[in-house]
Amino acid sequence: xxxxxxxxxxxxxxxxxxxxxxxxxxxxxxxxxxxxxxxxxxxxxxxxxxxxxxxxxxxxxxxxxxxxxxxxxxxxxxxx
Amino acid sequence: xxxxxxxxxxxxxxxxxxxxxxxxxxxxxxxxxxxxxxxxxxxxxxxxxxxxxxxxxxxxxxxxxxxxxxxxxxxxxxxxxxxxxxxxxxxxxxxxxxxxxxxxxxxxxxxxxxxxxxxxxxxxxxxxxxxxxxxxxxxxxxxxxxxxxxxxxxxxxxxxxxxxxxxxxxxxxxxxxxxxxxxxxxxxxxxxxxxxxxxxxxxxxxxxxxxxxxxxxxxxxxxxxxxxxxxxxxxxxxxxxxxxxxxxxxxxxxxxxxxxxxxxxxxxxxxxxxxxxxxxxxxxxxxxxxxxxxxxxxxxxxxxxxxxxxxxxxxxxxxxxxxxxxxxxxxxxxxxxxxxxxxxxxxxxxxxxxxxxxxxxxxxxxxxxxxxxxxxxxxxxxxxxxxxxxxxxxxxxxxxxxxxxxxxxxxxxxxxxxxxxxxxxxxxxxxxxxxxxxxxxxxxxxxxxxxxxxxxxxxxxxxxxxxxxxxxxxxxxxxxxxxxxxxxxxxxxxxxxxxxxxxxxxxxxxxxxxxxxxxxxxxxxxxxxxxxxxxxxxxxx
Numbered sequence: 253x254x255x256x257x258x259x260x261x262x263x264x265x266x267x268x269x270x271x272x273x274x275x276x277x278x279x280x281x282x283x284x285x286x287x288x289x290x291x292x293x294x295x296x297x298x299x300x301x302x303x304x305x306x307x308x309x310x311x312x313x314x315x316x317x318x319x320x321x322x323x324x325x326x327x328x329x330x331x332x
Numbered sequence: 333x334x335x336x337x338x339x340x341x342x343x344x345x346x347x348x349x350x351x352x353x354x355x356x357x358x359x360x361x362x363x364x365x366x367x368x369x370x371x372x373x374x375x376x377x378x379x380x381x382x383x384x385x386x387x388x389x390x391x392x393x394x395x396x397x398x399x400x401x402x403x404x405x406x407x408x409x410x411x412x413x414x415x416x417x418x419x420x421x422x423x424x425x426x427x428x429x430x431x432x433x434x435x436x437x438x439x440x441x442x443x444x445x446x447x448x449x450x451x452x453x454x455x456x457x458x459x460x461x462x463x464x465x466x467x468x469x470x471x472x473x474x475x476x477x478x479x480x481x482x483x484x485x486x487x488x489x490x491x492x493x494x495x496x497x498x499x500x501x502x503x504x505x506x507x508x509x510x511x512x513x514x515x516x517x518x519x520x521x522x523x524x525x526x527x528x529x530x531x532x533x534x535x536x537x538x539x540x541x542x543x544x545x546x547x548x549x550x551x552x553x554x555x556x557x558x559x560x561x562x563x564x565x566x567x568x569x570x571x572x573x574x575x576x577x578x579x580x581x582x583x584x585x586x587x588x589x590x591x592x593x594x595x596x597x598x599x600x601x602x603x604x605x606x607x608x609x610x611x612x613x614x615x616x617x618x619x620x621x622x623x624x625x626x627x628x629x630x631x632x633x634x635x636x637x638x639x640x641x642x643x644x645x646x647x648x649x650x651x652x653x654x655x656x657x658x659x660x661x662x663x664x665x666x667x668x669x670x671x672x673x674x675x676x677x678x679x680x681x682x683x684x685x686x687x688x689x690x691x692x693x694x695x696x697x698x699x700x701x702x703x704x705x706x707x708x709x710x711x712x713x714x715x716x717x718x719x720x721x722x723x724x725x726x727x728x729x730x731x732x733x734x735x736x737x738x739x740x741x742x743x744x745x746x747x748x749x750x751x752x753x754x755x756x757x758x759x760x761x762x763x764x765x766x767x768x769x770x771x772x773x774x775x776x777x778x779x780x781x782x783x784x785x786x787x788x789x790x791x792x793x794x795x796x797x798x799x800x801x802x803x804x805x806x807x808x809x810x811x812x813x814x815x816x817x818x819x820x821x822x823x824x825x826x827x828x829x830x831x832x833x834x835x836x837x838x839x840x841x842x843x844x845x846x847x848x849x850x851x852x853x854x855x856x857x858x859x860x861x862x863x864x865x866x867x868x869x870x871x872x873x
Contacts (some may be wrong), residue, residue: 258524260521261479261481263481264588282616285614286616303525312475317473319467319480321463321481322479330436
């Protein structure tokens with residue numbers, strides 16, 4: 253299964269500003285772990301990883317403005 | 333040659349019928365490129381009777397024509413190539429005006445005819461505009477690739493990748509937006525995820541069943557020592573209550589086995605027994621694993637919510653292993669469960685009542701952790717209702733042969749072997765200190781069963797596997813009748829060797845042994861001689 257290397261996207265559910273990125277490329281990420289913190293209207297929201305895997309790419313940087321539906325990162329799923 | 337074959341008949345008509353003069357008319361087709369001047373020929377009365385046509389061959393026009401043809405073909409090829417790569421490609425200028433598009437239309441995605449969009453600024457669109465204008469704005473702002481996904485009203489999932497294109501001076505020149513219908517991919521990924529989750533669930537269930545089966549086989553605790561007998565009597569007494577139990581004991585003494593025994597003896601034996609290793613689950617997930625969450629509690633959460641271990645264990649027992657690893661913020665929440673017997677799932681607003689007996693276990697000294705401030709005092713007292721301390725294996729050597737033979741039997745069966753332990757081998761096992769307790773014993777027996785060449789295991793096979801420790805001498809026990817003198821000498825040898833190892837000088841050794849220095853000196857010399865001959869010291873008991 254793992255050889256398939258399916259990637260999943262971490263998608264921003266709304267427009268906001270990237271406040272914190274908790275992982276770097278190549279890091280192991282567990283499903284449900286907080287990946288990004290986004291600030292919208294002064295409130296901070298946690299964006300969670302949809303799957304367990306390795307951070308494959310990071311599309312944004314801290315302080316970047318993002319829009320709804322935007323792909324913030326991709327996670328390569330690990331199968332076992 | 334007839335006029336229509338070479339020239340535009342309309343132009344010719346104008347000249348012949350209206351008497352017009354037409355200059356610099358360009359004729360271009362696949363064969364030629366010429367410049368033509370037309371003039372009427374009139375008779376005396378002024379009537380047009382013919383036309384004079386001057387054709388001028390212009391090579392550059394021909395070249396131009398051919399190039400135009402080439403570009404036309406190129407354009408066609410490009411269109412074909414683009415539409416086979418992506419579902420749809422839009423090309424905008426730096427301000428967001430749609431210049432051209434290619435490829436097939438994604439069905440049901442566009443709500444207006446795309447042809448109408450040419451020449452319009454996508455940033456000003458109302459309909460799909462929110463989607464596109466946002467992407468265009470992002471590309472202009474970030475000057476970097478932007479990927480956005482959107483689900484249309486008809487349920488189509490579309491991935492849009494906006495790429496900025498710069499000229500030599502680094503100015504934004506074009507924006508290319510590639511659209512791809514990923515409805516199917518999204519669905520497949522979702523299904524794959526579900527399938528994985530299911531298989532994981534089945535795997536867990538299978539493991540659980542296997543555990544149960546394995547456990548049923550070795551159901552009764554194996555012991556012969558008074559110490560465990562005492563613990564068992566205590567457990568039988570407390571099993572009928574639903575009070576919180578705190579199991580303490582060194583790593584590997586079998587705390588889970590005792591927890592299961594409490595469960596099996598008690599009134600909750602037909603209800604679930606849920607084991608949670610607090611040290612094995614990442615801290616960030618522990619809360620949702622324990623208390624569950626409601627649907628839609630957070631992005632990436634399972635759409636129907638999750639019950640959590642506490643609700644899974646309702647009416648039964650939850651076994652919290654490695655309780656000392658629980659982070660402080662969750663200790664508060666656990667305290668609440670213990671006090672109120674209710675939980676609030678993450679994202680939930682309603683309190684859920686749970687009827688769960690808690691058995692916690694740890695190999696850490698919780699009292700010390702309380703003093704250090706790493707474990708909450710109030711939680712400690714809540715957990716410490718019925719403390720059960722499980723003595724380490726070295727404090728109950730009577731259990732060692734029983735356990736060793738039990739594991740030998742289990743592993744023989746598992747690996748299809750018929751190894752036996754000699755009395756010597758059992759003696760060695762019994763005299764060992766077992767810092768890893770029952771687990772270490774189990775592992776060593778497994779290793780012996782797997783690696784043994786002969787069916788009979790002797791002491792010499794086991795000794796190299798055990799960690800050397802001073803206790804080895806102390807724990808020697810006598811199993812057969814031997815001449816008293818021989819035994820006395822063996823003990824004497826051991827004691828003198830130990831004293832000399834520890835204190836180095838004969839005078840000090842004599843002091844602790846309570847004999848004269850000359851006695852120690854003489855006997856130690858004998859021991860050294862014996863050792864130099866390769867004989868073992870104090871081993872003949």
